[in-house]
Amino acid sequence: MTKRRPLWDSWKRSRTRRSGSRPHMIYLAIGFPPAAKSSTYRMRATANQFAAAGWDVTVVTIADEAWERDYGLDHTLVAGVDPRVRVVKLPLFREDLETDVRAYTERRALDHNDYLTELREQHLKVFPEPVFGGWRPALEEAVLRLHRERPAELLVATCVPYVNLAATWKLWETHRVPYVVDFRDGWSVDVINGGEAFPRDSVSGRWETKLLTDAVAIWNVNEPISRWYRERYPELAHKMRIVRNGYDAASIPAESIPAPADRPLAFGYLGALNLPVPLLEAVLEGWRKARAADPALTDATFEVRGHIGSGWARGDNRHAELLKAAAADGVVVGGSVPKAEVVDFYSRWDVVVLMVTGGKYMTSGKVYEYMATGLPVVSAHEAEHDASTLLSTYPLWTGAVGLEPDALAGAFRRAADLARNADVTERDKARVDARQYAREEQLIPAVREVTELVLGVGGPAGTAPGAAADAPALAREGGS
Incomplete structure (x- = not known):
């Protein structure tokens, strides 16, 4: 044979x-x-x-x-x-x-x-x-x-x-x-x-x-x-x-510098809003608590950009209702961002917020882009998550705290401190380390x-x- x-x-x-x-x-x-x-x-x-x-x-x-x-x-x-x-x-x-x-x-x-x-x-x-x-x-x-x-x-x-x-x-x-x-x-x-x-x-x-x-x-x-x-x-x-x-290098700003003390901090999220409603509710509640408790977050804004739903429910769903109701807490809602303009948003934000569903099998492509910016990162996902594995060596990460609003409020407050005080050397090292991705x-x-x-x-x-x-x-x- x-x-x-x-x-x-x-x-x-x-x-x-x-x-x-x-x-x-x-x-x-x-x-x-x-x-x-x-x-x-x-x-x-x-x-x-x-x-x-x-x-x-x-x-x-x-x-x-x-x-x-x-x-x-x-x-x-x-x-x-x-x-x-x-x-x-x-x-x-x-x-x-x-x-x-x-x-x-x-x-x-x-x-x-x-x-x-x-x-x-x-x-x-x-x-x-x-x-x-x-x-x-x-x-x-x-x-x-x-x-x-x-x-x-x-x-x-x-x-x-x-x-x-x-x-x-x-x-x-x-x-x-x-x-x-x-x-x-x-x-x-x-x-x-x-x-x-x-x-x-x-x-x-x-x-x-x-x-x-x-x-x-x-x-x-x-x-x-x-x-x-x-x-x-x-x-x-x-x-x-x-x-x-x-990540795509063209989406990353040329530098990351500490936020100046003379203006309010700008937090941002970029990505599709196809998240579980309870996750978004926890993030918005954590943001509200942090902003109310910390003078460093006085007048701070949280800009949310991306598709809110898909198909017939695009822009008209529970997510949109929650975001609209949070306007009094400094939450600003835009829409999707053309890829060519992504770099402009990272340039004006002081902190990025990673909202992602799933657990140990999920990473989210956005985590690589966030790490490459050299900006502080707030994680809003399950503690046991592959994004946590990647971020574990990132010096400007506020940690995997899960999805309890009080824990998320603490993460927002730590990010505010990093936004003002993490120096250029620390940020540049983070950016260099991310180049492998x-x-x-x-x-x-x-x-x-x-x-x-x-x-x-x-x-x-x-x-x-x-x-x-x-x-x-x-x-x-x-x-x-």
């Missing part, structure tokens, strides 16, 4: 390609710019780094109009996309986010909840994902068509949505195109509540197992999630890599490794065919 060559070895064989041409990669990235989603920054940087490493990248995402129903659009993001990257937008939409009642069926108009239940059951029959499962046929057809137009040497799928994995498998099954699974937050691990999201013998579990078994590489955003997968699939541990979200520093080694595995060229310090020798350096400088 002939011994089967391991897939890991077979990927190292060079694939036939036109002489002098760049290899082609299909990137399933639903949420690519201009989608105003937190994952869009990782997607943009991933496409840019593969382009810088010598690949011709074709991104598959969905129509801009679909994001107008969801979190909205940020067109400033598009300017940062490498011009060599091709973007294909499929006419896919979330029916459940439709707000035009004229488009409703009679049944939906009369019983919306019953309609949603039936819609999700229909999606689950196609793929085990209740919101996006119905997109499977369109995504499969799209990758097959793109491969017919120009054969791909690699496919990278970033999840969510997990239905991207169906299209990934279709291209592998029919044409043996190697693929990378960028799980970001994982699938079988419940990053919010902790523990297993579904068993291995479930429909989702069987999908996950077969996709990971044949993957070139499996990327996750932090050590706890990667550890979960190494323990769940020990035979695949050699494929798993931690590729953190990191720059987004390109996380992605370049991962992209280089995949290029070597798939094309069998380069090596740890090499570049892909068609890439300039200084491509990684150029990618670092390009604000990707």
Whole structure:
């Protein structure tokens, strides 16, 4: 009986390609710019780094109009996309986010909840994902068509949505195109509540197992999630890599200096307000108590910027009501901030507040950006949280105090002291230490490794065919 060559070895064989041409990669990235989603920054940087490493990248995402129903659009993001990257937008939409009642069926108009239940059951029959499962046929057809137009040497799928994995498998099954699974937050691990999201013998579990078994590489955003997968699939541990979200250097001010004594302090939060209501209530109560008790916080403001909800509830939900009611306590509510303007907000704030849900499996990409600013950080999350692990060595952190309002009030007061008294030397050291989390520093080694595995060229310090020798350096400088 002939011994089967391991897939890991077979990927190292060079694939036939036109002489002098760049290899082609299909990137399933639903949420690519201009989608105003937190994952869009990782997607943009991933496409840019593969382009810088010598690949011709074709991104598959969905129509801009679909994001107008969801979190909205940020067109400033598009300017940062490498011009060599091709973007294909499929006419896919979330029916459940439709707000035009004229488009409703009679049944939906009369019983919306019953309609949603039936819609999700229909999606689950196609793929085990209740919101996006119905997109499977369109995504499969799209990758097959793109491969017919120009054969791909690699496919990278970033999840969510997990239905991207169906299209990934279709291209592998029919044409043996190697693929990378960028799980970001994982699938079988419940990053919010902790523990297993579904068993291995479930429909989702069987999908996950077969996709990971044949993957070139499996990327996750932090050590706890990667550890979960190494323990769940020990035979695949050699494929798993931690590729953190990191931060974009263009969003970070040139310096961090102590707040002057002649003006009120400015606290700020930047990010989507898709938090549990009790978490936001605790933060606002802690802020109110701190401001009332500490003269250092007299006239201080707490500016909250970001999307308040999504879809039909955007800007009109319990979160918005709580924030509006807190105006008397110096809480200022804006809206979302275009990526190109993020640096301006960090420049005018004295303290940043990290509000994030989840526990030990959750990090939040925002923590890297906050650390890079060199500003004091107030944590508003569970004490046992991966953000706490990262911040444990950050000198301007007020600690993991949990979500009791009195404890949060103490954290706000300590941050006020740091804002006035932490000197430039301490701030500069914090900023230097955070440079390891720059987004390109996380992605370049991962992209280089995949290029070597798939094309069998380069090596740890090499570049892909068609890439300039200084491509990684150029990618670092390009604000990707």
